[in-house]
Amino acid sequence: MPLIEAKLVKKNYPDGTEALRGINLKIEKGEFVAIMGPSGSGKSTLLHILGFLDSLSDGEYFFKGVLSSEYSEDEMAKLRNTRIGFVFQMFNLLARTSVADNVKLPLQYSNVPESEWQDRVNRAIESVGLSHRKEFEPSKLSGGEKQRVAIARALVNDPEIIFADEPTGNLDSRSSAVILETLSKLHAEGHTIILITHETFTAEYAERIVRLRDGKIESDERVKARRKNGEEFVK
Amino acid sequence: MNIRDSFTTSTKAVTANKTRSALTVLGIVIGITSIMLIVSIGSGAQNLILGEIGGLGAETLVIRPGREPKGPSDFGQTLFADSLNERDATLLRRKENVPDLVDIMPSVLVPGSVSYGGETYGAQVFGGSARFFSEAFDIFPERGFLFTESDIRSKATVAVIGSKVEDELFGEESAIGKSITIRGKKFRVIGVLPKKGQVAFINFDETVIIPYSTAQSYLLGIDHYHEMIAKTRGPEYVESAIVDITRTLRDSHNITDPKKDDFYVVTQQALVNQIKTILGALTAFLSSVVAIALVVGGIGIMNIMLVSVTERTREIGLRKALGATRKDIMRQFLLEAIILTSLGGLIGIFLGAVLSFLASIALQKFVSASWAFSFPLGAAVLSLLVSAGVGLIFGLYPARKAASKSPMEALRYE
Numbered sequence: 001m002p003l004i005e006a007k008l009v010k011k012n013y014p015d016g017t018e019a020l021r022g023i024n025l026k027i028e029k030g031e032f033v034a035i036m037g038p039s040g041s042g043k044s045t046l047l048h049i050l051g052f053l054d055s056l057s058d059g060e061y062f063f064k065g066v067l068s069s070e071y072s073e074d075e076m077a078k079l080r081n082t083r084i085g086f087v088f089q090m091f092n093l094l095a096r097t098s099v100a101d102n103v104k105l106p107l108q109y110s111n112v113p114e115s116e117w118q119d120r121v122n123r124a125i126e127s128v129g130l131s132h133r134k135e136f137e138p139s140k141l142s143g144g145e146k147q148r149v150a151i152a153r154a155l156v157n158d159p160e161i162i163f164a165d166e167p168t169g170n171l172d173s174r175s176s177a178v179i180l181e182t183l184s185k186l187h188a189e190g191h192t193i194i195l196i197t198h199e200t201f202t203a204e205y206a207e208r209i210v211r212l213r214d215g216k217i218e219s220d221e222r223v224k225a226r227r228k229n230g231e232e233f234v235k
Numbered sequence: 236m237n238i239r240d241s242f243t244t245s246t247k248a249v250t251a252n253k254t255r256s257a258l259t260v261l262g263i264v265i266g267i268t269s270i271m272l273i274v275s276i277g278s279g280a281q282n283l284i285l286g287e288i289g290g291l292g293a294e295t296l297v298i299r300p301g302r303e304p305k306g307p308s309d310f311g312q313t314l315f316a317d318s319l320n321e322r323d324a325t326l327l328r329r330k331e332n333v334p335d336l337v338d339i340m341p342s343v344l345v346p347g348s349v350s351y352g353g354e355t356y357g358a359q360v361f362g363g364s365a366r367f368f369s370e371a372f373d374i375f376p377e378r379g380f381l382f383t384e385s386d387i388r389s390k391a392t393v394a395v396i397g398s399k400v401e402d403e404l405f406g407e408e409s410a411i412g413k414s415i416t417i418r419g420k421k422f423r424v425i426g427v428l429p430k431k432g433q434v435a436f437i438n439f440d441e442t443v444i445i446p447y448s449t450a451q452s453y454l455l456g457i458d459h460y461h462e463m464i465a466k467t468r469g470p471e472y473v474e475s476a477i478v479d480i481t482r483t484l485r486d487s488h489n490i491t492d493p494k495k496d497d498f499y500v501v502t503q504q505a506l507v508n509q510i511k512t513i514l515g516a517l518t519a520f521l522s523s524v525v526a527i528a529l530v531v532g533g534i535g536i537m538n539i540m541l542v543s544v545t546e547r548t549r550e551i552g553l554r555k556a557l558g559a560t561r562k563d564i565m566r567q568f569l570l571e572a573i574i575l576t577s578l579g580g581l582i583g584i585f586l587g588a589v590l591s592f593l594a595s596i597a598l599q600k601f602v603s604a605s606w607a608f609s610f611p612l613g614a615a616v617l618s619l620l621v622s623a624g625v626g627l628i629f630g631l632y633p634a635r636k637a638a639s640k641s642p643m644e645a646l647r648y649e
Contacts, residue, residue, distance in 0.1 A: 053556055054643040074560050080642075081558020088646070092553045096251060108236045109558035153557070 001065045002026040003161060003192055004050055009059035011045050011215075019045040021215035022059065027194065029160065032187045034195045034206035041212040043196050044165060050194065051084055051163045052076040081109050085154030089166035091146040093138040093153075099125065100134045103152045110157055124152040128182055144175025151182055161192040168202055180205045236563045245570040248543070249578070256575060259539045262532025263579030263625060264586065267618045269525045271587020272594065274614035277518040279595055283606050284510050293470040295371060296502045298327075298463040298480060303499035317459035318488065318497035324463060326483050333479040335472035340367035341460040343450045349396075349443055351404040351415045358400045360417055360443045362450025365395050365426070371466065374439055376426030379411045387446040390453065395426035399440035417443065418454045430604075473502055529621065532579070533629035540572050540633035551637050552645025565638040572630025573623050580622025584615045 004027040011020040019042045027033055035043045048054035049061060052068070061068040063079070071079065080086075093102050103124050107117045125131055128148035138146055147167055154162055164183060168176035184205045187193045195206060203209050211218040236244075249256050301316030324341050327333050345360035361368075365381035368374070375381070382393045394415060401410045401424075410424040422445060431439040451457055467476045477500050484498050485491075544551070551564055588610055595608035 048643045051556075053646070054641065074562075077555065077558050077560040080556055086556050092549065092556075092646070094550065094553075096247075105554070106557045108240045109554075109560070109563060114237075157558075 002062075003029045003031075003064060004194075005062040005065075006046075006050070007060040007062075009046075009049060009061055010057050011042070011049060011054070012057045018215055020049070020056075023215075023217060025210065025217065025220075027192065029192055030187075030190060031208060032184070032193045032195070032206045033208045033210060034197055034203040035210045035212060036197060036203055037212035037218070038198065042215040043212050046212065047163050047165055047194065047196050051086060052080055053086075077109070081106055082157050083160050085157070085159040085162040087147065087150050087154050087162065087164040087167045089169040091138070091143075091150050091170075093146055093149055095139065096137060098135050098137055099130060099141070099149050099152075102138065102149055103156050105153060106157045112157070120156050120158075124156040125149075127155060128152045142175070143171050144178055147171060147175070147179050148182065151179070151186075155186070159191070161194065162186065164193065164195045166196055166198070168197070168199065173201075176202065236559070236566070238566075241563070241566050241570050242574075244567055245574050248547075248567075248571050249574050255539065256578075259535055260532075260575050260579030260582070262528065262535045263576050263622050264583045266525055266528040266532050267580050267583025267622055268587040268590065269528065270522060270618055270621075271584055271611065271614060272591050273518060273521045273525065274611040275587065275591035275609060276594055276598075277514055277521075278609050278611055279591075279598070279606055281511065281514045282609060283603055284514075285507055292371065292466075293503050293507075294467045294473065296465050296467065296473055296477065296480075296500055298465060298484075298498055298500050300459065300462070300498055302496065316497065317457065319463060320459045323484060323487055324460070326487050327463070327465065327480060332483040333476055335467045335476040335479065337466045337468055338367060338370075339463055339465045340364045340371075341447050341463050343447050343455060343457070343461045345417065345445075345450050345454050347418050349400060349404065349415050349417050351410075351413065354404045356400055356403040358397070358441050358443045359437065360445065360450070360454075361437075362445055362447035362454075364447065365444050367464070367466075368444055371464065372431075372437075372439070374428055374431055377429040378409065379424070379426035381426055382446055387448050390449045391446060392420060392422045392449055392453070393425045393445065394422040395428060395444045396424055397428050397438070397440040397442045398430045399438075400443055401427050415443070417445070420453050422449075470504075473504070477502070529625055533576075533625040536572055536576060536626060537629040537633060540568065540630055541636065543571075544568065544633045544637040547637075548640065548645045548648035551640050552642050552648065555640070555642035556646060561638040564640075565634045568634035568637045569627065569630045572634065573626035576622045576626030576629075577619065580619045583622070584618055587618075588615075 004025070006023050006025040009020055009023040009025075010018070012018050023042075023046060025046075035046065037043045045054065049056050052063075052071070056068070094105070100121050103121045104117060107120060112120065122131070122134075125134055128151050130145060130148055130152065133141060133145060133149075138149070141149065147170075151167075162183070167183070168179050171179065180202060183193055183195065193206075195202065197203055207224070208220070208222050210220045298319065299316075300318040319341075321341070324339055327336060327339050340363055343362035345362060347360065348355050349358045349360065350356070364384070364387060366383070369381055376395060377398070379395070381395060382391060386393055394417075396410060396415070404410065404415065405413070410427055412424065414421040414423050416422075428439050428442070447460070451460075465476070465480070467473050480500060481496075485493075485496070488497055490496060554564060554567075592608050595606055598606040
């Protein structure tokens with residue numbers, strides 16, 4: 001059973017825009033998929049639908065074999081909380097709130113007992129290498145550090161799948177590399193990663209590249225990840 | 236999200252923008268301060284008036300001549316009614332007629348002023364029994380002594396005066412032994428009352444008490460009384476005493492039809508109830524005016540909460556993306572509104588208490604020395620509940636609006 005299965009998924013906006021025009025996509029557990037395409041191709045819309053942030057207009061979407069329309073609003077919130085981790089281009093950290101408290105946020109909406117929170121927060125922050133910045137507020141961090149906090153936040157509830165929407169879009173190349181290495185390390189640890197990007201460099205960390213154009217899948221190819229942990233091992 | 240975390244989150248949002256929060260709750264603060272002030276001064280006034288009436292005691296009742304007034308226009312006839320006289324007082328004093336009566340004091344009011352030497356003062360002159368006055372109001376001369384029953388029988392021209400009367404007429408001198416003039420007749424001052432202020436509609440400081448018999452014969456030339464104050468064995472005997480008094484007076488005045496009664500009995504309890512009703516209605520009226528202020532304050536809260544929801548659309552989207560349910564978001568914004576208004580309520584209660592304390596000091600100085608500050612605990616608790624309620628009601632719409640945002644649209648909001 002695939003982790004994610006979309007059948008003829010369509011999305012129309014009230015203004016008449018057809019963002020997705022029949023997407024068929026299967027993603028297995030443990031894959032590292034890059035979704036690419038020019039702006040307006042529908043890649044963000046697809047990610048939002050797959051991540052239960054938005055509803056589809058037509059077609060079927062199965063998450064772990066269950067049809068998305070069978071989930072209630074609260075169940076979708078629970079899925080987003082426990083099974084899915086999001087990383088956004090704009091970081092979306094809470095201002096005037098320490099790194100530790102930002103990372104703690106998903107735990108506050110979960111059923112994880114409070115006694116475990118501190119430990120989980122520490123582990124997540126450590127895994128992105130920011131233990132020394134734990135009590136800092138986002139305004140004191142660099143762009144790369146902010147995105148690493150966002151990754152720690154996405155990890156704290158130990159999700160099966162991480163959706164990253166242009167995570168390096170606002171970062172310089174050195175910070176981008178650190179973020180992508182972090183993601184590929186998580187992939188190596190068994191997390192499923194779905195990454196949206198329009199940069200070829202970024203897509204080079206993935207094992208599979210899905211290209212969208214005008215709301216349709218243009219190509220879907222399996223590649224051998226050419227970059228891993230900073231080294232270029234396949235040219 | 237548990238309630239403690241929600242509370243922390245909401246408190247953080249309220250304190251993040253202190254000036255805005257302070258301005259937002261100003262309406263609530265003013266509303267609650269006014270409520271506290273009104274209730275505190277209202278209950279101060281009630282305590283004062285009831286205390287004064289209480290000075291007379293629930294066991295006392297007043298018998299007045301004339302028909303019982305049914306409206307303001309009826310009061311005139313009681314002023315000129317002459318249906319109560321010495322014969323009635325004698326009949327009522329008899330144990331076989333009214334067994335529950337302990338004592339009865341006829342009283343007459345003498346209009347006019349009091350003078351000594353070149354000084355004249357507009358004192359209240361009462362013809363009564365000094366002993367009865369003293370016992371009923373618990374007030375005894377500071378200097379000198381009271382006139383006695385034999386002074387009343389002999390229509391002695393003696394007077395007991397209040398402290399202010401002495402100050403106005405004699406200045407630094409002592410009034411004891413000196414003669415004052417009331418309506419052309421000289422009275423020897425035999426006692427001076429201590430400073431007491433207002434008690435049961437009588438300001439003792441401005442009062443001159445003379446034997447009622449003297450007032451009737453020498454000053455007014457009448458043989459009836461303006462009223463009779465009667466003391467029963469206790470508050471529980473008031474009802475039976477009224478029955479006996481009514482029967483005795485009807486027999487004495489040959490009245491068979493109760494509608495033609497030429498007297499009526501006023502109990503202290505009736506008076507207390509009447510005053511409580513009037514003050515209660517007044518407080519309720521003023522409070523309803525304040526309620527309007529609270530509604531206006533509430534609209535201010537709603538307005539700012541709506542602005543806040545719009546400003547924090549992305550935050551709402553993020554929280555939803557991270558697993559917050561509709562209920563979580565709703566609770567966060569509702570709590571924020573309730574914290575805001577409750578804070579306003581607490582500040583209002585504090586300010587109201589301070590202002591009413593200051594007001595009570597001023598009222599003590601200018602109205603009555605026995606005015607006491609009372610902190611209306613009930614009103615404070617109610618105010619806190621009302622202000623939290625305002626937050627709940629006016630926070631509901633913005634909170635619903637926040638909760639109903641779709642996570643994706645909220646995240647995209649610029």
